[in-house]
Amino acid sequence: MSDPPAIEFRSVTKRFGKRTAVDGLSLSVAPGEICGLLGPNGAGKTTALRMLLGLVRPSAGATLVFGRPLRAFEQPARVVGAVMENAPLHPGRSARDHLSALAPLAGADRARVDEVLEFVGMADAARRRARTYSLGMRQRVALAAALLGRPRVLVLDEPANGLDPAGIRWLRDTVARLAHEEGCAVLLSSHVLAEVERAADSVAVVDRGRLVAAGPTRELVGARQRVRFAGPDAARLAEALAANGAPPHPDGAGSDGPAFVVEGVAAVEVGRAAAAIGAVLAELREERDSLEEVFLRLTGGDGDVAAATGADGGSGAPARADSDDRTTREQRRLSA
Amino acid sequence: MTTVLRLRRAAAGEFVKLARTRSLTWTLAAGVLLAALSALVGGMVGQSDGSLTSRDVLPLGAAVALPFATAFGVMVFAGEVRHGTLTVLLAAEPRRAVVVAAKTVPALLGGALMGAAAAALSGGAVQVTLGDVPGALFARVLWGSAAAGAFLALFGLGLAALVRNQGAALFVALGYQFAGEELLRFGVRREVADLAERLPITLANGLAMGDPLPDARGIAVAILAAWSLGTVVVGTLAFARRDALP
Numbered sequence: 189m190s191d192p193p194a195i196e197f198r199s200v201t202k203r204f205g206k207r208t209a210v211d212g213l214s215l216s217v218a219p220g221e222i223c224g225l226l227g228p229n230g231a232g233k234t235t236a237l238r239m240l241l242g243l244v245r246p247s248a249g250a251t252l253v254f255g256r257p258l259r260a261f262e263q264p265a266r267v268v269g270a271v272m273e274n275a276p277l278h279p280g281r282s283a284r285d286h287l288s289a290l291a292p293l294a295g296a297d298r299a300r301v302d303e304v305l306e307f308v309g310m311a312d313a314a315r316r317r318a319r320t321y322s323l324g325m326r327q328r329v330a331l332a333a334a335l336l337g338r339p340r341v342l343v344l345d346e347p348a349n350g351l352d353p354a355g356i357r358w359l360r361d362t363v364a365r366l367a368h369e370e371g372c373a374v375l376l377s378s379h380v381l382a383e384v385e386r387a388a389d390s391v392a393v394v395d396r397g398r399l400v401a402a403g404p405t406r407e408l409v410g411a412r413q414r415v416r417f418a419g420p421d422a423a424r425l426a427e428a429l430a431a432n433g434a435p436p437h438p439d440g441a442g443s444d445g446p447a448f449v450v451e452g453v454a455a456v457e458v459g460r461a462a463a464a465i466g467a468v469l470a471e472l473r474e475e476r477d478s479l480e481e482v483f484l485r486l487t488g489g490d491g492d493v494a495a496a497t498g499a500d501g502g503s504g505a506p507a508r509a510d511s512d513d514r515t516t517r518e519q520r521r522l523s524a
Numbered sequence: 525m526t527t528v529l530r531l532r533r534a535a536a537g538e539f540v541k542l543a544r545t546r547s548l549t550w551t552l553a554a555g556v557l558l559a560a561l562s563a564l565v566g567g568m569v570g571q572s573d574g575s576l577t578s579r580d581v582l583p584l585g586a587a588v589a590l591p592f593a594t595a596f597g598v599m600v601f602a603g604e605v606r607h608g609t610l611t612v613l614l615a616a617e618p619r620r621a622v623v624v625a626a627k628t629v630p631a632l633l634g635g636a637l638m639g640a641a642a643a644a645l646s647g648g649a650v651q652v653t654l655g656d657v658p659g660a661l662f663a664r665v666l667w668g669s670a671a672a673g674a675f676l677a678l679f680g681l682g683l684a685a686l687v688r689n690q691g692a693a694l695f696v697a698l699g700y701q702f703a704g705e706e707l708l709r710f711g712v713r714r715e716v717a718d719l720a721e722r723l724p725i726t727l728a729n730g731l732a733m734g735d736p737l738p739d740a741r742g743i744a745v746a747i748l749a750a751w752s753l754g755t756v757v758v759g760t761l762a763f764a765r766r767d768a769l770p
Contacts, residue, residue, distance in 0.1 A: 238611075238767070242618030243614055243767065259619055262529070263530075263533075264615075264616060264617065265616035268615070270616075272611050272612060272615065276607060276608025276612060277609065278607045278609050281541070281544055282544075285540065285541075285544040286609075289538075289540040289541045289544075290537060290612070290616055291537070291540075292532075293613075293616040330612075343615075
């Protein structure tokens with residue numbers, strides 16, 4: 189029997205009165221994997237994370253950590269470390285006080301408190317009251333608190349909020365090291381899509397409480413690969429490609445001539461076709477959708493989810509029509 | 525055994541918060557200082573016109589501190605809700621009953637210490653101004669204040685777990701303390717008058733002031749403890765059923 193995933197949402201639903209915040213969410217994250225949880229405001233990301241942490245009770249389904257509910261662990265803070273949205277701190281207590289109060293729960297001693305404060309770059313400000321901290325400093329303290337118990341799972345809700353560019357880079361490198369070198373499973377929600385694209389091994393997109401796409405980040409952003417070419421002989425090359433069954437589309441004017449875009453053909457193939465007919469080009473490059481483009485297409489309701497994820501073999505099923513079966517397939521892909 | 529360990533860990537964290545949160549320590553200190561000040565002023569009035577004796581002033585000083593014990597208990601829980609740190613705590617210890625139980629320990633201790641200190645300083649102020657503090661009355665006031673402070677802090681904690689919002693919890697707790705039982709007693713029939721004498725605030729005031737009580741003092745403490753623990757149990761059950769939302 190295989191090891192259970194580090195994090196698992198098993199058909200989780202949460203209803204607040206008549207409103208369904210999370211609807212049949214199934215998702216799993218393996219040890220050493222960084223999974224980005226994306227979605228528009230109100231999509232259910234924070235509710236999902238809170239259900240995992242036991243802060244919100246699911247209406248149906250279960251959230252599991254290494255196959256067990258979090259509350260079943262003897263010392264949950266040694267299993268899961270969490271950074272909550274807006275990094276709440278008591279304004280009258282210092283970072284050291286905040287961590288010292290949590291340390292017994294995480295089995296951490298004073299040396300460990302100092303160590304994590306140093307690690308997050310808050311050693312100098314550790315004795316100042318939290319009311320004097322910037323949001324970025326609060327985020328660092330929250331991360332320090334999450335790391336106190338050397339957890340095997342990290343749950344980060346908007347951890348980049350308030351961080352400056354250097355802080356965001358530090359966070360990305362830290363999370364990557366924890367995951368890839370120490371085997372920590374990381375589930376993070378963020379609005380900074382470029383950062384998620386760089387940091388996350390896999391991405392799950394939720395919209396209106398439902399999982400609309402999930403899979404490795406590379407597959408998701410590379411699902412709509414295209415080649416752009418331009419130059420004096422671009423039109424002739426376009427005709428040649430069209431004759432071979434890959435019709436390019438005009439894409440404005442490029443350097444020294446018209447520009448075209450062709451999908452479903454690798455750049456090297458386009459280059460070979462150009463060489464075969466002796467076409468002179470000034471520009472030839474491969475383009476992929478950014479995570480932002482994928483995200484907007486998935487959550488804007490104007491795109492082809494299946495094409496983006498590859499989950500439905502390009503059947504063109506709209507994102508909102510996805511079923512539990514599809515969710516299960518996507519979950520399997522993530523688990524695999 | 526695991527639950528006991530979890531409780532010990534959580535309680536250790538609560539003591540750190542109690543020691544390092546000024547709003548909590550200042551609430552306790554304010555109760556003690558106001559009690560001493562009240563006893564001092566009462567003693568000076570008695571000294572100047574002879575209208576008050578040490579038997580009158582000592583109990584009043586101690587009783588003045590009791591609302592601060594209730595407010596302290598409310599703040600031990602509701603302060604965490606107010607600042608959002610309760611979610612951080614619950615993420616580290618998801619068992620709600622353990623979280624509330626851990627908070628009862630510093631609440632009881634803080635309330636008891638405040639009650640005892642208020643009585644002791646009041647006794648000192650009365651001794652300085654009027655002299656001749658009756659030893660038996662002082663002993664009753666001292667341990668009665670400690671018990672009343674402890675269980676009113678627990679009562680406040682239970683109400684806060686039930687209401688959660690700090691402002692609302694303070695309004696409910698102090699409103700009940702100052703007027704609630706008076707209203708409950710207003711116009712009650714003779715048959716239930718005895719029951720009204722055993723309501724928590726009436727008992728706490730009686731204990732702190734060394735007044736005669738309807739039952740033996742030990743039984744009065746037990747009834748007050750039952751009220752407080754009952755409030756905590758109801759608060760915990762309500763808290764356990766609710767979602768911890770931002």
